[in-house]
Amino acid sequence: MTQHIYIYSPSSAVRDKAKFRRAVKRLEAMGHEVEVDEAALASHQRFAGDDATRLAAIHRAAASGADVALISRGGYGLSRLLPQIRYKALAKAIDKGTRFVGLSDFTALQMALLATTGSVTWAGPALAEDFGGEEAPDEIMQACFDDLLCGQGEGSGWRLPKATPLAAPVTTALSTARTDFQINQATLWGGNLAMLASLVGTPYLPQIKGGILFIEDISEHPYRVERMLTQLLHAGILGQQKAVVFGQFTNYKLSSHDRGFKLDSVVTWLQSQIKARVLTGLPFGHVATKVLLPVGEKVTLAVEGRDAFLLWGHEH
Known part of the structure; x- marks a missing residue:
């Protein structure tokens, strides 16, 4: 065609x-x-x-x-x-x-x-x-x-990494939290984390409540990723989401000074700060293997075991 x-x-x-x-x-x-x-x-x-x-x-x-x-x-x-x-x-x-x-x-x-x-x-x-x-x-x-x-795209799926547990509400122990869940009719939004952070406080960052926020970046050390997430957290943005989905964070180098602090450390920290689900492994970012995502569309996020799905085609 x-x-x-x-x-x-x-x-x-x-x-x-x-x-x-x-x-x-x-x-x-x-x-x-x-x-x-x-x-x-x-x-x-x-x-x-x-x-x-x-x-x-x-x-x-x-x-x-x-x-x-x-x-x-x-x-x-x-x-x-x-x-x-x-x-x-x-x-x-x-x-x-x-x-x-x-x-x-x-x-x-x-x-x-x-x-x-x-x-x-x-x-x-x-x-x-x-x-x-x-x-x-x-x-x-x-x-x-x-x-x-x-015009045939109806969604995307990926396999969740083994190492990162699914987030649970802070009042629930991770060991007893259900891993299968579904979030319906939530606005999918996000993209490059540095750009999102740069728009905080401007009229160009949408005010999304109950959304699914996906993020990715390149050449940003995990502590800088956490610093940008902290900005979104303190601005009240992360607390209003139903899920935060990590895409690919690439092209950075850890150092001896980090003493074990890495991207997984950031994910674990974020899980402790918000009630929203936190997922990782989305194939999107500055990488060759990437899915296409409808920014601003109402989607369903479903997780079954280690299989995660973002679905939108059935909404129309």
């Missing part, structure tokens, strides 16, 4: 142009019509063009009528643009069928759109990193992306 995919660069400049072009050719070889924004390869300082250039690119993506608006890459840059984005124009495009897809810095735009219009976007791949490698794209990511293009 041929889809119109619009490629634009709202954040950092594309440095690896060979990977960019390889990704475009790969999508075209899949039978898709790929339209590349006129400023997709622009460069200004570390950004993909100055602020006005990137802002115009976002609005061109919204006006393109494409089936999918896919970021070229993440990095940094969207935070600067949030006050100038015409959110109603993006919401109108989404209502007409354009699915905005991305991750990392793109989280800022996703949260702002959700906060201002309630529009659903997709946490998923970026062009260059996920489609531009010398080897074929990851099979799971590709299958999830194809499901999105065909």
Whole structure:
């Protein structure tokens, strides 16, 4: 099924142009019509063009009528643009069928759109990193992306790691807590943890109660992950959620100074602080194997033993 995919660069400049072009050719070889924004390869300082250039690119993506608006890459840059984005124009495009897809810095735009219009976007791949490698794209990511293009995606599942217990209410001992549960009709939201923390106290972070918050990050040591979670905790955000789901936290190094403090330590600490369920192992983040997730959609989170499921297709 041929889809119109619009490629634009709202954040950092594309440095690896060979990977960019390889990704475009790969999508075209899949039978898709790929339209590349006129400023997709622009460069200004570390950004993909100055602020006005990137802002115009976002609005061109919204006006393109494409089936999918896919970021070229993440990095940094969207935070600067949030006050100038015409959110109603993006919401109108989404209502007409354009699915905005991305991750990392793109989280800022996703949260702002959700906060201002309630529009659903997709946490998923970026062009260059996920489609531009010398080897074929990851099979799971590709299958999830194809499901999105065909409108067939109904959910995602994963296997919970053995080492991390499920969270229980703080009044219940972990040893006696039920491990099977289901949370229905909860708003799925989140993305890159650093971006979420940076939006606290701004009008661009949605006020979600009873939601399912998923998080991921790259190059953030576990103590920095905990520090950002502490910010969300003290701001009252984590206490209002029904579940917090850890995606992939990658590309950091522990040191001798940590003395056993690691990401599992952060998970255990978080479980002691909130009543919400805390899960780990979600295949999403700065990794090749990633699922696509509807940010802002009502979903069901179900756990049976070590099998976890996020389901949304049956809600419609």
